[in-house]
Every structure is written in C-alpha cells, then in structure tokens.
Amino acid sequence: MPHDVNETAGTVLSKQDLREVTAFAAACAEGVLAVFEADQPDDARPRDAIDAAWAFARGGERGKSLRDTAWAALKAANSTETAAAREAARAAMAAAGAAYLHPLAKATQVKHILGAAAHAARAAELVAGDDRTVGAGHIGRAARRATPAVIDVLERFPAAPTGGGRVGELIRALDADLRH
Template sequence: MTDGFGQGWTVAYNGAGTVYLATATRDTFFIGSCIAFPWSAILASSSPAWGSTTRQEVPGVPPIADPIASTRRLGENLAMPILPKERDPRLITIRRGGSLTDEDHHLLAEWAALCAEHVLPFFEDACPEDARPRDAIAVGRAWIRGEVPMRDAHRTAFVANAAARGLPDPARFAALAAGQAVAVAHVAAHYLGAAAYAIRAAAASVAVGNAEGARLQELGWQRERLPATLRELVLEDQRTRNDICWGVFTG
C-alpha cells in the first residue's frame, strides 16, 4: 500500500504472520513511530528479524493485532487518495504532456504553502521542538525559487508525513498539509491536498459543534488568497475532487 504520494510503505511484514506500521524514504526505512534503519543496513543485515525464514519480532515494536483493519484505517486516516484516477491535463506540466506552465505550477505550490503554513501552529503547539513540517514548507518554497531539485522536495514530503504519526488530529492534519504542499513540486495536483488537510486541521481544532464554522472559515481564508489567474481552475478542481477530499470544499 502506498502513502498517497505514489511510493513508500505503510506496513511491513516480518514473514511470520506479524505486520507492523511502517514507511520508507529513498534512504531510510521506518518501523513504528520512532525506529529507523538505513536501507544499506537492512540489505546487509543477517539478523533473524530480516534475513532468515525463522523470523523474530522486532524488539520494541508492538505487532498489529488486526493488520488488515489497521492498514485500512491507516489508508483512510493518513493517505486517502487526494489524486483522481484520471488526471486533469491542466494540472500536468507541459514537460509531462499536460498544459500547466512552470509559472502556474509555482503559483499553485505557493498557495499550497500558504494553506499549510496557516495551520502550522496546530502542529507546533503540540510539538514545539519538531521542525519537520515547517522545514518541508521551506523546502517547497526553495523549489519554487529554483534552489532545490524536485527530487529533494519530493523526498521531504515523506519526512513531513512521518511527523504526523500518533498526534491529535489538528497537529496530524497540519503536518500532512505540509507534506502535501512540498509534494506539489513532484505532482502539481497535490496542491489541493495541502488545502484539504489544512481545512481538516482547522475543523479538528474546535469543539464538534463548531467544526463546520471552522471549516467554512478556513475555506474562505484560502479562497481569498487564490491566485487570480488560477481561481476558476482551482474552484472547478475543488468541485471535481470534493468527494475524495472529505467534502471539505463544499460551500
């Protein structure tokens, strides 16, 4: 199962009926919320936990009692597909066969960064020492300026996603918004994911009875900051993808 960016793990299987929550970047494999192994160490390892048919449980990492249900919940809560099965060519760059110019790609990336940045305090209040989501937004802006290659920006999305694990919803969604924002460098259509997660963060930060008002307020704040040249495209995209974005763009 992928993590919503088209690559990376959400579960790891130890060969003995035990499944663990996991994820991966190009360089590192993560198990649970805090254990990380370089790929080189994994590939070179002869540990029974990795390299033999008689496998051991990974020390310190509790197995998932119901891996299928847990994987489904992970997909629903962390990696619901923001991207449609059929991509809008207006959100695909010219070099990839679409019609999106670099200038408009950068405008979408900056708007996504604004959306994610607006709810970043929800994360930083919960995790004041964790700079990963803020750094991810900065990397996205560095990509806009031409200072960071797309591949580096794409990898940073996984780092921001990892910061979301195990947190209350407002902080979790704020971190995921940052991950989506920096992922715009790789796939422009992720811009809407940044906006959607930011709205979810705002709605989750208030009492249930006030959530709808908070959702509409955040949605309005975002729309006021849409680039004028892209406003109609984004509003149409919100209507088209609303169902796979938790309905947050209704209104």
C-alpha cells in the same frame, strides 16, 4: 511559449504554473503549522516541507529534497496522536507535494492543488472542537488567497472527486468556490 513540464490528455503545466500552485499550498499550510509545532515542538519535518515548498515556489528546483520533505512531513503526521496536529502535518506534506501536480486530466489531481488548504481547514476545525464553521472560514480565506493563476490551473482539471471524508468535503467546497 512557456517551458512545458509535461503534456498528457491536453493538459499543459509550465514550471511557473507549478510554482503558483505550490505557493498557494504553502501559504495555506503555513497558517496551521503552529498546531503541529505545539503538539510536537521538537519535530521540524512539517516546517521543513513548507520551507521547501516556498523555496520551489520562489524559483528553486523541483528535486529529490523537495519530495523527501513531503514524505517526511507525512511520517510526522503519522507519528502524532493528535488529530489536529496530524492534519496540520498533512497540510505541510500537501504543500511540498503540490510541486508534483501531474498534467493528467483526472479529478484526483485536484488534491495536489487544494489538498493543503483542505487539510489546514480540517486542522483548524479540530482545534476548535470539530467546529465546521471554522473549516468553512478557512476555505473562504483560501478561496480569496487563490490567485488567478491558481484558478486557471485548477480549471484545466475536472471537478474534485467524491470521497475522502471531511477533507474531501473541504476540497470539494473550495473547488466549487473557485470555479464559480
């Protein structure tokens, strides 16, 4: 039996489940890291968050430094004036935060699984002048990137929640793509 991280309301997540989700999130966020770095070339916080996510996904520990890089990427997002760079940094924050998916059978937990992909898609849309077809393309690529293990974890949770503006719409679109 796999090592269970926690169990609540019938949802069980192993450390390997968390690693799979985090690897998916890191790959999605990495695709738009250059958007942030072009805007803020001297700010490594989003890159550090993605690197920490990859380190966990590849067998590292889920400790304070991983959580700290997620918070630092969020602070980086809040320190830029450019919407696309802000979304790229939020994608990095969500990648590091994916390791902290909770085993609660709540729709809001879907954001931990799909948030990095949605923020990355939104960053790409904004770079392209708010072109929604660009975001849809990113969501399609994220759906193809999702491994069976990521889909298995996703299906343990209710469908993505309503709200959340355009990023919420992108989360719901990806959620629907992966569940069909």
